[in-house]
Amino acid sequence: MAKAQQTVLEINLNALTHNFEYLKSKLNSETKFLAVVKAFAYGSDSVEIAKHLQKLNIDYFAVAYAHEGVALRDAGIIAPILVLHPQVVNFKTIIERCLEPSLYSARILNEFIKVTEAEKQKEYPVHIKFNTGLNRLGFWQSDVDYIVSKLKNTQSVKAKSLFSHLAASEDKNEREFTLNQIKDFKSIATNFESQTDYKPWLHLSNTSGVINYPEAHLDMVRCGIGLYGFGNSAEQDSNLRPIAQLKSIISQIHHIEKGETVGYNRAYTSKGFEKTATIPIGHADGISRQFGQEKGFVFINNQKAPIIGNVCMDMIMVNVTNIDCNEGDEVIIFDGKHKASELAASAKTISYEILTAISQRVKRYIIY
The missing domain is CATH 3.20.20.10 (Alanine racemase)
Structure with a gap:
């Protein structure tokens, strides 16, 4: 699969087929x-x-x-x-x-x-x-x-x-x-x-x-x-495959000193010399403000990066101090490995809300 070059929602129809066939296998033929x-x-x-x-x-x-x-x-x-x-x-x-x-x-x-x-x-x-x-x-x-x-x-x-x-x-x-x-x-x-x-x-x-x-x-x-791709329990989730993968990229990396603040209302204050990454996705795209203040997270190079400060309309900022990354690197918000249900749990909500909140301005790519 190609690396994301912008914020995209990939929809995997092979995963959809798997889920349909798995659920159908539970039924009588009639x-x-x-x-x-x-x-x-x-x-x-x-x-x-x-x-x-x-x-x-x-x-x-x-x-x-x-x-x-x-x-x-x-x-x-x-x-x-x-x-x-x-x-x-x-x-x-x-x-x-x-x-x-x-x-x-x-x-x-x-x-x-x-x-x-x-x-x-x-x-x-x-x-x-x-x-x-x-x-x-x-x-x-x-x-x-x-x-x-x-x-x-x-x-x-x-x-x-x-x-x-x-x-x-x-x-x-x-x-x-x-x-x-x-x-x-x-x-x-x-x-x-x-x-x-x-x-x-x-x-x-x-x-x-x-x-x-x-x-x-x-x-x-x-x-x-x-x-x-979700069965309302960890046991059933293992039998299903999430069809959606929400990805983005790092637009810019900042290095900030101790005491500097990040984002609107200065909601996050650096605890020391830190590195932050700005990502082009925000609450207008479906990442609610409830995921700010280090409740939500993304994955960059397979490492978890917490969302810091307040979620903006078009952007989020994440802490990448301990992550080896560069501008243009791919960011995973959720996929088959890092599931939407896990992100949802961080803000005490459910996968349904995460999935249905993804804005129609996010480009969809169909994968066969």
């Missing part, structure tokens, strides 16, 4: 696989990720919002796309672009039926979201009768699936809670199916559900973070 590609495919490149997965015969995609689905359609993605958090204003666009909405409340259900009827749709595929403990979006278990009655009174929509979301499937201490979620969801499905003449698909498992709860794989699973 279980469908939905890839979550919201938020620019977790900060990478949703179009390139979706195109690659479509070549691997992925069954479904999911995005958060309608415009994300439209971008995929514009790029030639023909696989079904579930919109997880649709808004009423986008319903006509959803229909025009053959996207499939999650209906999660009485307001959203009634408004979508109204629009599909006006657009003279017949059995438009929708996905009914139930809340089984995450308490974020979804109907309650007691709403089944109401939902069925609404669906029976229209020809415009049909429930293609019922689904819910596990709240803590990665946490072994929450196993009882998760098992209760699975039980409640299966009860919802049984009630729903008893009142209809067809059986919608059922899906509940996220990446950690795929790994930890095979009894919850059902008809389809939804994988996000696992596809991008």
